[in-house]
Amino acid sequence: MADHDPNDRPAPPAPGASPALDGAAAIVGLVERLATAQGRDDLAGELGDLRTSLAVAPVEVLIVGGPGQGKSSLVNALVGAPVCAVGPGGVTTATTTVRWGDEYGATIWREPAGTGPAQPEAAPYGQAVGLTTASTNPANRWRLRDVELCVPSPLLERGLTLIDTPPVQQLWSPSVSRVISAMGRVAAVVLVTSAGAPLTAGELDLARLAAAACPRVIVAVNGTGTYPAWAAIVEQDELLLERRGVPAEVVPLDAAPYWNDRGGLAPGPDPGMGRLASALATGAVLDREQSRISSAVTEAFWAADRLRLRLWAEQALLGDDDAI
Numbered sequence: 001m002a003d004h005d006p007n008d009r010p011a012p013p014a015p016g017a018s019p020a021l022d023g024a025a026a027i028v029g030l031v032e033r034l035a036t037a038q039g040r041d042d043l044a045g046e047l048g049d050l051r052t053s054l055a056v057a058p059v060e061v062l063i064v065g066g067p068g069q070g071k072s073s074l075v076n077a078l079v080g081a082p083v084c085a086v087g088p089g090g091v092t093t094a095t096t097t098v099r100w101g102d103e104y105g106a107t108i109w110r111e112p113a114g115t116g117p118a119q120p121e122a123a124p125y126g127q128a129v130g131l132t133t134a135s136t137n138p139a140n141r142w143r144l145r146d147v148e149l150c151v152p153s154p155l156l157e158r159g160l161t162l163i164d165t166p167p168v169q170q171l172w173s174p175s176v177s178r179v180i181s182a183m184g185r186v187a188a189v190v191l192v193t194s195a196g197a198p199l200t201a202g203e204l205d206l207a208r209l210a211a212a213a214c215p216r217v218i219v220a221v222n223g224t225g226t227y228p229a230w231a232a233i234v235e236q237d238e239l240l241l242e243r244r245g246v247p248a249e250v251v252p253l254d255a256a257p258y259w260n261d262r263g264g265l266a267p268g269p270d271p272g273m274g275r276l277a278s279a280l281a282t283g284a285v286l287d288r289e290q291s292r293i294s295s296a297v298t299e300a301f302w303a304a305d306r307l308r309l310r311l312w313a314e315q316a317l318l319g320d321d322d323a324i
Contacts, residue, residue: 018056018158020286024293025054031300034307043303050296057292058099058161059285062183062214064206065192067167070222074192074255075164077273078280079153080266082257084164085129094131094147096164100157101150109145118145125149155266155277158285171202183213187284190276195223195230195252199237207246216284217248220276225254251276 032047065071072084075098083098106128108121123131128147156162163186168176183189189210193203199219210217221237224230234252241248253272267273 018289020289020293021054021056024296025051028054028296028300031304031307035303038307038310040307040310043306047300047303050299054292054296056157056159057288059159059288060161060163060186061188061190061280061284062179062186063162063164063190063192064168064179064210066200066203067169069167069192069194070255071164071167071192073257074190074220074222074253074273074276075162076257077255077267077270078155078162078277079151080155080257080268081151081153083129083149083151095145095166097146097148097161098151098156098164099148099161100153100159102152103150104152105150107148109148111145153266155281158281158289160280160285168202168206171205180209180213183210186214187288188216188218188280189214190218190220190280191248192220192222192255193237195221195227195233198233199240204240204244204246207241207248208244211246211248216287217246218276218279219248219250220255220272221250221252222255224252224272225256225270249279251279 028047028051032044032051035041035044035047063071063075072086075084075096076082076086079098081104084096104125106123106125108123108128108131109118110121111118128149131147163182165179168179170176191203191207191210193199199207207217207219219237219241221230221234227233230252234250238250241250251272253276254270255273256268256270258266258268258270267277
């Protein structure tokens with residue numbers, strides 16, 4: 001299997017909209033107009049750049065786990081669309097990035113033949129989905145670096161981007177090492193494990209590495225609809241994580257995509273899937289938005305204060321006792 005470096009990623013398409021970011025941009029825009037009115041074109045330019053930067057940005061979440069744990073089914077259930085192939089031949093052999101798009105679309109990135117950069121190739125959506133599995137792309141013989149899928153899912157509209165990775169077989173293999181290095185730049189890591197047995201030593205090591213690199217780790221215990229004793233397994237997993245000192249949220253769920261005659265309904269009726277979707281939408285995405293908004297509003301406040309001081313100084317020179 002060709003090595004995929006999750007750190008080497010193409011520029012993503014523009015996601016959807018965020019009312020919170022739009023509101024912050026409006027505040028910055030107001031101060032920008034005040035700066036323009038006072039002839040501070042330099043400050044207005046800085047504020048204009050700040051306002052433009054408050055667009056929806058990708059918030060990446062890495063989906064990891066061993067073979068047969070249901071990572072791809074979980075991604076399908078989250079977005080309400082068959083973005084990842086599942087079944088006996090559906091073992092993931094290439095990284096799949098699922099992000100927002102106004103309509104379904106796909107781009108394939110292959111490993112370059114030489115030292116040059118990877119080049120994008122537009123592909124039919126269904127064909128691109130099929131190229132990520134062991135049945136059609138065994139050992140990644142097509143040398144795919146990444147298959148990028150755009151999906152009009154409400155969960156993704158504010159920038160949430162799901163990265164489904166090939167199953168972890170050996171923790172210290174070169175390909176897994178690249179996934180581990182990518183954990184430091186994503187907003188969250190979701191480790192998918194089975195509700196049929198406690199976390200293995202390898203899974204605990206993977207969770208520990210994720211927690212050391214990423215501020216948010218979620219352990220998705222998959223199979224509550226299949227294994228009657230899942231609650232006991234969840235308790236064991238929580239105890240094992242606590243003993244290892246891993247600050248991870250444990251979410252029991254049943255990652256079964258839910259469909260009706262009109263298509264997929266995300267994340268379906270399973271309460272665990274709803275909890276996971278909420279954790280990603282409100283935890284990962286909103287945390288990133290709030291951090292950006294706080295920084296931008298603080299900069300706008302100080303810019304407004306500089307304008308106020310300048311106006312105060314000008315009015316003081318004019319002898320205006322009612323100066324600001």
